[in-house]
Amino acid sequence: MVFTxxxxxxxxxxxxxxxxxxxxxxxxxxxxxxxxxLMERQPFDLDALAKASQTGPCFICKxxxxxxxxxxxxxxxxxxxxxxxxxxxTMPGYTIVCPKNHIEDSADGLTPDDYLKLQSHVHRLSCxxxxxxxxxxxxxxxxxxRSGNSHIHWHVAPLPKGVPYEHQQYHALMAENxxxxxxxxxxxxxxxxxxxxxxxxxx
Numbered sequence: 729m730v731f732t733x734x735x736x737x738x739x740x741x742x743x744x745x746x747x748x749x750x751x752x753x754x755x756x757x758x759x760x761x762x763x764x765x766l767m768e769r770q771p772f773d774l775d776a777l778a779k780a781s782q783t784g785p786c787f788i789c790k791x792x793x794x795x796x797x798x799x800x801x802x803x804x805x806x807x808x809x810x811x812x813x814x815x816x817x818t819m820p821g822y823t824i825v826c827p828k829n830h831i832e833d834s835a836d837g838l839t840p841d842d843y844l845k846l847q848s849h850v851h852r853l854s855c856x857x858x859x860x861x862x863x864x865x866x867x868x869x870x871x872x873x874r875s876g877n878s879h880i881h882w883h884v885a886p887l888p889k890g891v892p893y894e895h896q897q898y899h900a901l902m903a904e905n906x907x908x909x910x911x912x913x914x915x916x917x918x919x920x921x922x923x924x925x926x927x928x929x930x931x
Contacts, residue, residue: 768908771906772906772907778876781876781877786878787879788824788881789830792810800814800824801813801916803823803919803923804849804923804926807828808827808842809825812919813918817907818885818901818902818903818908819900820888820910821857821886821918822883822884822885823883823884823922824882824884825853826846826882830879831880832874833874838880852926852929853884855925856922856926857922857925859925860918860925862889863889864887864889864890865886866884866885867884867886867901868885885900
């Protein structure tokens with residue numbers, strides 16, 4: 729497996745999220761004591777994103793083609809799959825995992841071996857996210873349809889410890905409740921730390 733944290737934009741100020749001093753991380757208006765800094769969900773135009781996913785090109789294929797407008801922070805990849813940070817995270821470390829080929833259905837488009845191979849990457853990423861973020865649980869789900877975001881992909885998101893129950897699960901995942909607007913340098917740091925954790929885990 730080839731890990732590609734070097735493809736992410738490097739932090740100019742040298743800060744690394746996982747090495748930050750303990751602070752107050754704010755989710756849904758509630759402060760949580762965790763590694764990091766003050767972050768709050770910001771309003772997000774979900775309707776515009778939904779329209780783009782239905783009428784625009786496949787964002788994953790455009791990213792893989794190197795289109796600058798579709799650039800994401802890459803965590804890991806090989807000839808078969810790629811893992812990258814979501815541009816619209818609701819939790820730090822929110823990652824997308826997908827095959828590189830444009831496949832629109834996991835049942836019809838993947839062999840059993842390829843499906844299990846993807847799930848192996850999802851599991852390894854879950855272990856890395858658990859290590860980097862000391863998460864209470866790792867959420868894993870597959871969304872999209874042939875109507876929009878048709879390229880199959882899995883969302884893998886670390887739930888921070890201490891989030892009140894009513895703000896966990898779907899509430900934690902839904903962009904309708906706002907997203908974290910993290911600086912590009914911070915996103916690069918997060919991607920690099922997850923990639924490093926994956927490298928330690930090995931194949």
